[in-house]
Amino acid sequence: MNRFEPNLRIPGPTSLPSPVRDAGARQMINHRGPEYAALQGRVLARLRAFFRTSNDVVVLTAAGTGGLEAAIVNHLSPGDRVLAVSVGTFGERFARIATTYGADVTRLTVTPGAAAEPGLLREALTGAEAFRAILLTHNETSTGLTNPVAELAAVARELAPDALLLVDAISGLGAVPFETDAWGLDVVVTGSQKSWMVPPGLTMLAVSGRAWKAQETATIPRFYFDLAAHRASAEKGQTPWTPAVGIMIQLDVALELMEREGAAAIFERHHAVAEATRAGLLALDFELFADPRFFSDTVTAARVPEGLDWKPFSAALRERGLVVAGGQGALTGRIFRIGHLGSVTLADILAAIGVLEEVSLAFGRPVEAGTAVAAAQRAALAVLGTTGPVPAGAR
Numbered sequence: 002m003n004r005f006e007p008n009l010r011i012p013g014p015t016s017l018p019s020p021v022r023d024a025g026a027r028q029m030i031n032h033r034g035p036e037y038a039a040l041q042g043r044v045l046a047r048l049r050a051f052f053r054t055s056n057d058v059v060v061l062t063a064a065g066t067g068g069l070e071a072a073i074v075n076h077l078s079p080g081d082r083v084l085a086v087s088v089g090t091f092g093e094r095f096a097r098i099a100t101t102y103g104a105d106v107t108r109l110t111v112t113p114g115a116a117a118e119p120g121l122l123r124e125a126l127t128g129a130e131a132f133r134a135i136l137l138t139h140n141e142t143s144t145g146l147t148n149p150v151a152e153l154a155a156v157a158r159e160l161a162p163d164a165l166l167l168v169d170a171i172s173g174l175g176a177v178p179f180e181t182d183a184w185g186l187d188v189v190v191t192g193s194q195k196s197w198m199v200p201p202g203l204t205m206l207a208v209s210g211r212a213w214k215a216q217e218t219a220t221i222p223r224f225y226f227d228l229a230a231h232r233a234s235a236e237k238g239q240t241p242w243t244p245a246v247g248i249m250i251q252l253d254v255a256l257e258l259m260e261r262e263g264a265a266a267i268f269e270r271h272h273a274v275a276e277a278t279r280a281g282l283l284a285l286d287f288e289l290f291a292d293p294r295f296f297s298d299t300v301t302a303a304r305v306p307e308g309l310d311w312k313p314f315s316a317a318l319r320e321r322g323l324v325v326a327g328g329q330g331a332l333t334g335r336i337f338r339i340g341h342l343g344s345v346t347l348a349d350i351l352a353a354i355g356v357l358e359e360v361s362l363a364f365g366r367p368v369e370a371g372t373a374v375a376a377a378q379r380a381a382l383a384v385l386g387t388t389g390p391v392p393a394g395a396r
């Protein structure tokens with residue numbers, strides 16, 4: 002880690018393992034030829050395993066927001082009643098997309114830092130007129146919080162059995178346990194630049210049988226994001242429009258690395274580095290932002306303490322090779338966020354905490370040198386045990 006090769010601790014884009022970077026330099030291939038068809042086949046099969054689904058998975062060339070837009074435009078008609086469960090910036094974005102396309106959106110909003118607890122959803126659905134869809138955020142990147150999607154989906158299934166469950170899992174899927182089929186989710190959206198360790202540019206969606214059926218009667222216009230066109234092309238191992246071939250090649254390599262590490266080890270590594278991050282920040286006298294019962298294992302948000310000017314503080318971090326994210330919207334200047342997803346290792350996090358410690362001391366904060374790194378390491382080892390090998394992550 003230095004100024005030229007920073008420790009990129011933002012919640013996406015995440016840093017690329019070397020084999021994924023190298024794959025980005027490969028020559029193009031014919032996207033209508035057998036080599037691409039084989040590549041797409043491998044990618045979709047591996048994605049299905051990580052989504053934990055036997056449903057179709059579709060890869061679109063777009064930012065994650067494009068995936069959310071595809072989830073809306075393919076399954077709804079103008080005037081459809083939609084319940085948007087929003088716990089932050091990204092939940093609000095999902096709701097706004099639905100509103101933009103003419104859905105009749107009811108919001109279930111909670112204070113930033115709090116979770117969408119199942120009881121709240123139960124209240125919102127009890128006695129309510131039927132909803133066509135319910136929008137959920139799995140991991141709210143703006144506040145560092147993971148919603149209890151399994152429990153929320155169970156409430157939705159019980160009280161709104163006909164509603165489609167559309168889930169933004171962009172910043173969580175691939176890093177923490179997630180069950181598309183077992184939780185009964187209809188559309189699940191993720192993005193390449195998060196846990197998947199590839200550049201931005203692809204969004205991947207799992208689409209249930211119920212969702213495909215709903216598309217037949219949904220009347221919001223769509224063309225580029227028409228999922229039925231993607232499904233028809235996928236039968237020939239293609240996409241309807243030219244795919245981002247280079248990123249697909251990188252995703253193929255990244256998924257192979259992930260398969261080799263194994264889902265259970267990936268989840269354990271993310272939990273360990275998240276615990277280390279939280280312990281390190283607490284030892285540095287920062288207050289964590291989210292409800293502790295719902296702490297995210299992919300991004301941690303902490304309050305900017307009273308009297309600390311965030312701009313020069315983050316500039317000093319950057320000067321030492323650590324890049325973290327600030328707050329978004331109303332939380333700008335009030336919180337900062339550390340991303341710990343994708344190829345992240347315990348060493349990356351210990352280095353990050355070390356820089357935070359150094360800069361905290363330089364800014365006269367009440368910190369004792371060495372204590373935060375020690376606290377972070379202890380927290381990680383409490384997850385990993387001290388006898389097993391410390392997971393290296395993908396490099």
Ligand SMILES: Cc1ncc(COP(=O)(O)O)c(C=O)c1O
Nearest residue numbers: 064065066091140142171172192
């Ligand atoms: C939870 C969540 N939803 C949606 C998005 C939007 O993704 P993109 O910036 O790729 O459009 C992000 C990106 O950070 C996210 O974290």
